Amino acid sequence: MNTLVLTKGVPDFREGKVSFDEDGHLERGKTPTVMNPNDKVALQAALQEKVRHGGTVSLMSMGPPGYKEVLQEGMRDVYADDLYLLSDREMAAADTWATAMTVTTGIANMEETPDLIVAGFKTADGETGHTGPQTTWCHHMNDDLPDRSLLTHVVALDVDPEEGRLRAKRLVSGDVDEIETVETDLPAFVVMDPEFEPSYRKADHRLRYKDLREETKARAETFEDHLTVWNHEDLNLDPDFIGLDGSPTIVAGVDPIPKGPAEREATPVSPDDEEAMNEVLGEFTPFAGGD
Amino acid sequence: MTDEHEHYEAVVVGAGPGGAAAAAALARQGVETLVLERGVDAGSKNVSGGLIYAEESAPYTIDDLFPAIREEATERPIDEYLIHNIAGDKVKTFDLDRIHHHDTDWCDAVLRRRMDSWLAERVHELTRETGGGLLTEVRVNGLLREDGEIVGVTCDELDPIKADLIVAADGVNSELARDAGLMNWDEPEDWFQGVKAVVEMEPEVIDERFGLDGEPGAAHLFSGDLFEGVRGGGFLYTNTDSLSIGTVFHLDSLAAERAEPHELLNALLTHPLLDQWLQGEYEEREYSAKLVPDSKKVAHPSPHRGRLLLVGDAAGQMQAQGPIIKGMNHAVTAGGLAAEAYADAKTRGDPTKAGELYERKLNSEGVMDQLRPTRYRATRSIAESDVVTGVGSTLINSPVGALGMKALGGAAERAFNSPFLLGMVPDSSISYVEIPIRIAEVLGEPIEGEGDTIEPPKLADRIGDLTYDVGDPHIELLDDSYAASGTAVTACPVSAEGFGGGCYRDERVQTNGEEKHLVSLDTQPCIECGTCAVVADTDWDHPSGGKGVEYKQG
Missing domain, CATH: 3.50.50.60 (FAD/NAD(P)-binding domain)
Known part of the structure; x- marks a missing residue:
C-alpha cells in the first residue's frame, strides 16, 4: 500500500524560536521554518499503516527550495521513504485553491497513485484547514486521478489493503464529543485530528517500527538522494492557474487583535532596596501558610 | 481469538x-x-x-x-579486596585477596x-x-x-x-x-536491602586517593559498630570517574531495629575511615536502592x-x-x-x-x-539458635575470647578468606556485628580521621533527583494501620519518620475522640525496590512500561 502525506513549512512558533516586530507582525526572516506540527501527526498515521501492512510512505510539499529541510525533518523525526517538493516562483503566494490544484497535479505526476493520502488538521500559520479537502475536490476534476472519499477529524485508522477498505474513527465535537466509526473504499483522503496517537499493540509491529526508525534516520542524512523536485514546467501547469495568479482568495485586510488590558497592577521593586523588599515580604506573610 | x-x-x-x-x-x-x-x-x-x-x-x-x-x-577491573572491621575509633583491616580471587577469572566494577x-x-x-x-x-x-x-x-x-x-x-x-x-514476599529474613550512592570523583583523584596505578581498582567492605547494630555491612568500589558506596542489610534486622536505610548509608559516608578518600568533598550523582534475595534461603x-x-x-x-x-x-x-x-x-x-x-x-x-550451600543448611538451625548466639556472644566478648582472637590473629584473616567457612556463616548478629567489632577492639589500630567529614544530601534532595512520571499508583496499601504497615515508613529507602516527602508517612488521625495511628502512601517518589511489599501489607506491582524510576547510573 502506498501512502502520501502532505506537509507545509511553517514558522516555528515555539517560545524562543519565533520573532515578532514591534507591531506584533511575524518576522519571517528571523523565525526558522519547520514542519507544520499537525503534519507530523499525519506522518505518524502513515507510518503506522506502513508498519502494519508494508508499502511506502511519500512526503510531499509545495514551497520554496528551503522546504527541502522541512521534508528532511519529516523524514528524520518520523519517517518517509521518498520526498517530493513542488517548487517554483510561479507557484508562490498561492491560496488554498491554487495550492490544491498544484498539489493534485503533483500527485498525478507520481509514478504510482497513492492508495491513501493523509494530511494534518490545519497549518499553524494559515489555519484554514482547506487545502486537504480542496485537494480531494481537485481529484474529481483531474482525469488522471481516481475520485477519493474524504474523512476528516480522524483519531484512529485501520486499513485493510486486501479488501481495499479503510475504517476510521472520527472525533465529532459538539456539546458532547462523540466518536463516529466510518468505513470507506480506497483510494481515500484522510485528515488526521491532532488527538490521533499511533497504536502498536503487536511486538512484531514495534520491532518493525524500530527497524524503520533506525533505517530512516540514516537515510535522512542523505535525503536529497530520495528527493524529487518539480517546477511548473515539469508538471505542465499553466502559470495563470497557479500561484498568486491562480488564487481566487482576496485577503481584504488583517487586523491584529488588541491585547487585553492587564488586570493586575505591578510595582517594580529593586532587590537592593531593603525597605521596599520588607514591604514585599509583609505583603506575602498572610499567604505563607499556603492559603 | x-x-x-x-x-x-x-x-x-x-x-x-x-x-x-x-x-x-x-x-x-x-x-x-x-x-x-x-x-x-x-x-x-x-x-x-x-x-x-x-x-x-x-x-x-x-x-x-x-x-x-x-x-x-x-568500569574497571577490581584487583584489591579489603574488609575493614570497625569498633569505635579502631579498625582492623583484612585483605580478602584470596576469597576475591578464588575461582575468579576476572572481576569488574x-x-x-x-x-x-x-x-x-x-x-x-x-x-x-x-x-x-x-x-x-x-x-x-x-x-x-x-x-x-x-x-x-x-x-x-x-x-x-x-x-x-x-x-x-x-x-x-x-x-x-x-x-x-x-x-512470595512473606519473610523479611529471606531478603537483604541495599542502598547505594554513586559519587562523582575525577579519575586522577581516585587513583591518587586509593593509591591505584593504572586500570585495576579497589573494593573496600565495612563491618562492625557503625550501623547501630543492624546486621549487614558497607561497600565502596572504584569506578572510572565515580565511586559506588553503599550498605546492605538483612531486611528482618532493618525492620526490627526500625532503622532508616538512608541514615545507615550516611553513617558509612560520614565515618572517619572514609575521610581519607572523600576528604570533605562529596557530589552525589545518584541515590538508589534494591531488594536482594538471600539465595541461602530463597534460591x-x-x-x-x-x-x-x-x-x-x-x-x-x-x-x-x-x-x-x-x-x-x-x-x-x-x-x-x-x-x-x-x-x-x-x-x-x-x-x-x-x-x-x-x-x-x-x-x-x-x-x-x-x-544454597549444604553446609549452611546443615549448620543453620544450630548456629542461628538463640542459645548458641547467646553463648557465642558471651564468649566473644569475654577476656577469654579476646585472648583467642589475639592468638588467632592471622587465622581470623584466613577464616574470612575461606569459601568453605563463609558458606556456613550464620545469619546472626555474631557474624555480622560482634565478631568484626571484637576483631577491631582487640586487633585494631586507631583510625586517623582527617576531620573533614562530608555532609550527605538530605533525603528530600536525593528524591528530588529521582523525579519521574510513575503513572497510576502501582502499590495499594491494603492495611493502613501503623501496626501492619508502619515498618514501611522506616524501611522504605525514600521514606522516613517525620519526613513528609517520601512514599510512606505516618499520621495520627482523630476519629470519634479516638486517636488512630495510620500510614499513608504516595507512590510518586517510589524507586520500586519492593521493600514495602515484604514489610507492609500491600498489593504491589510494577508501573507500566517506561513509567516510574529511571536510573542513569544504576
Missing part, C-alpha cells in the same frame, strides 16, 4: 545480565527470541553494588556471550545503566536475526494460560504473546515468578513451571555470604543454562522438558551448591 495471538519461540522478560545472557544464548541456537524490557532503556530499572565476576568454573560468563563487554561497558543498555543493543542485533528482537517500555504483567497451562505472557502495552519458552529474568520483584506461585531449588524458567534474582539466585557478594554472574550462568536446556529439550523432541533439564544443569554445574 487465541489463534490471533502473536507467537515467538522464546520470550525473555527483562534485559538485565540474566535476560541478556539467555537471549544471546538462545539466539546463538537460532531460536526466535523476543526480549521485553519495561524500562525506557535496559538498565534504567537496575541497581547493583556492583561487581560482576567471571568465575573460572562457570559454564557461561558474560564475556563468553558478549566478548567486547569489558572494553566497552564495564560496573554501573548498570551503562552496562545493561550496551548489552541490550547487542541482544537486539543478535535476536533480530532470529526474527525476534528487543523492545523497551513494555511491562509484562503476568502469564497467559490456556486450560490452566502457561502458554505465554500478558503485557500492559501489547496484546498477549504466546511462546514455547518463557524466561523470567524480571528481577527480584518478578511478577512472573509470583504469578506462577514460585516466589528456588526448582525454578520452573511448565514453559516458564526463572533466571537470576527472579529465582533468588543472589549469593551473599559474608564478604562474598555475587549475583550477576549467577544470573548469566542461569540464563545460559536455561537457553541450553531449551535447545537440548528441543533436540530430544520434547521442548516441555526444558525446565527439568534446566534444574538438572543448575545442580550438575554446581550453581545450586554455591547459592
Whole structure:
C-alpha cells in the first residue's frame, strides 16, 4: 500500500524560536521554518499503516527550495521513504485553491497513485484547514486521478489493503464529543485530528517500527538522494492557474487583535532596596501558610 | 481469538545480565527470541553494588556471550579486596585477596545503566536475526494460560504473546515468578536491602586517593559498630570517574531495629575511615536502592513451571555470604543454562522438558551448591539458635575470647578468606556485628580521621533527583494501620519518620475522640525496590512500561 502525506513549512512558533516586530507582525526572516506540527501527526498515521501492512510512505510539499529541510525533518523525526517538493516562483503566494490544484497535479505526476493520502488538521500559520479537502475536490476534476472519499477529524485508522477498505474513527465535537466509526473504499483522503496517537499493540509491529526508525534516520542524512523536485514546467501547469495568479482568495485586510488590558497592577521593586523588599515580604506573610 | 495471538519461540522478560545472557544464548541456537524490557532503556530499572565476576568454573560468563563487554561497558577491573572491621575509633583491616580471587577469572566494577543498555543493543542485533528482537517500555504483567497451562505472557502495552519458552529474568520483584506461585514476599529474613550512592570523583583523584596505578581498582567492605547494630555491612568500589558506596542489610534486622536505610548509608559516608578518600568533598550523582534475595534461603531449588524458567534474582539466585557478594554472574550462568536446556529439550523432541533439564544443569554445574550451600543448611538451625548466639556472644566478648582472637590473629584473616567457612556463616548478629567489632577492639589500630567529614544530601534532595512520571499508583496499601504497615515508613529507602516527602508517612488521625495511628502512601517518589511489599501489607506491582524510576547510573 502506498501512502502520501502532505506537509507545509511553517514558522516555528515555539517560545524562543519565533520573532515578532514591534507591531506584533511575524518576522519571517528571523523565525526558522519547520514542519507544520499537525503534519507530523499525519506522518505518524502513515507510518503506522506502513508498519502494519508494508508499502511506502511519500512526503510531499509545495514551497520554496528551503522546504527541502522541512521534508528532511519529516523524514528524520518520523519517517518517509521518498520526498517530493513542488517548487517554483510561479507557484508562490498561492491560496488554498491554487495550492490544491498544484498539489493534485503533483500527485498525478507520481509514478504510482497513492492508495491513501493523509494530511494534518490545519497549518499553524494559515489555519484554514482547506487545502486537504480542496485537494480531494481537485481529484474529481483531474482525469488522471481516481475520485477519493474524504474523512476528516480522524483519531484512529485501520486499513485493510486486501479488501481495499479503510475504517476510521472520527472525533465529532459538539456539546458532547462523540466518536463516529466510518468505513470507506480506497483510494481515500484522510485528515488526521491532532488527538490521533499511533497504536502498536503487536511486538512484531514495534520491532518493525524500530527497524524503520533506525533505517530512516540514516537515510535522512542523505535525503536529497530520495528527493524529487518539480517546477511548473515539469508538471505542465499553466502559470495563470497557479500561484498568486491562480488564487481566487482576496485577503481584504488583517487586523491584529488588541491585547487585553492587564488586570493586575505591578510595582517594580529593586532587590537592593531593603525597605521596599520588607514591604514585599509583609505583603506575602498572610499567604505563607499556603492559603 | 487465541489463534490471533502473536507467537515467538522464546520470550525473555527483562534485559538485565540474566535476560541478556539467555537471549544471546538462545539466539546463538537460532531460536526466535523476543526480549521485553519495561524500562525506557535496559538498565534504567537496575541497581547493583556492583561487581560482576567471571568465575573460572562457570559454564557461561558474560564475556563468553558478549566478548567486547569489558572494553566497552564495564568500569574497571577490581584487583584489591579489603574488609575493614570497625569498633569505635579502631579498625582492623583484612585483605580478602584470596576469597576475591578464588575461582575468579576476572572481576569488574560496573554501573548498570551503562552496562545493561550496551548489552541490550547487542541482544537486539543478535535476536533480530532470529526474527525476534528487543523492545523497551513494555511491562509484562503476568502469564497467559490456556486450560490452566502457561502458554505465554500478558503485557500492559501489547496484546498477549504466546511462546514455547518463557524466561523470567524480571528481577527480584518478578511478577512472573509470583504469578506462577514460585516466589512470595512473606519473610523479611529471606531478603537483604541495599542502598547505594554513586559519587562523582575525577579519575586522577581516585587513583591518587586509593593509591591505584593504572586500570585495576579497589573494593573496600565495612563491618562492625557503625550501623547501630543492624546486621549487614558497607561497600565502596572504584569506578572510572565515580565511586559506588553503599550498605546492605538483612531486611528482618532493618525492620526490627526500625532503622532508616538512608541514615545507615550516611553513617558509612560520614565515618572517619572514609575521610581519607572523600576528604570533605562529596557530589552525589545518584541515590538508589534494591531488594536482594538471600539465595541461602530463597534460591528456588526448582525454578520452573511448565514453559516458564526463572533466571537470576527472579529465582533468588543472589549469593551473599559474608564478604562474598555475587549475583550477576549467577544470573548469566542461569540464563545460559536455561537457553541450553531449551535447545537440548528441543533436540530430544520434547521442548516441555526444558525446565527439568534446566534444574538438572543448575545442580550438575554446581550453581545450586554455591547459592544454597549444604553446609549452611546443615549448620543453620544450630548456629542461628538463640542459645548458641547467646553463648557465642558471651564468649566473644569475654577476656577469654579476646585472648583467642589475639592468638588467632592471622587465622581470623584466613577464616574470612575461606569459601568453605563463609558458606556456613550464620545469619546472626555474631557474624555480622560482634565478631568484626571484637576483631577491631582487640586487633585494631586507631583510625586517623582527617576531620573533614562530608555532609550527605538530605533525603528530600536525593528524591528530588529521582523525579519521574510513575503513572497510576502501582502499590495499594491494603492495611493502613501503623501496626501492619508502619515498618514501611522506616524501611522504605525514600521514606522516613517525620519526613513528609517520601512514599510512606505516618499520621495520627482523630476519629470519634479516638486517636488512630495510620500510614499513608504516595507512590510518586517510589524507586520500586519492593521493600514495602515484604514489610507492609500491600498489593504491589510494577508501573507500566517506561513509567516510574529511571536510573542513569544504576
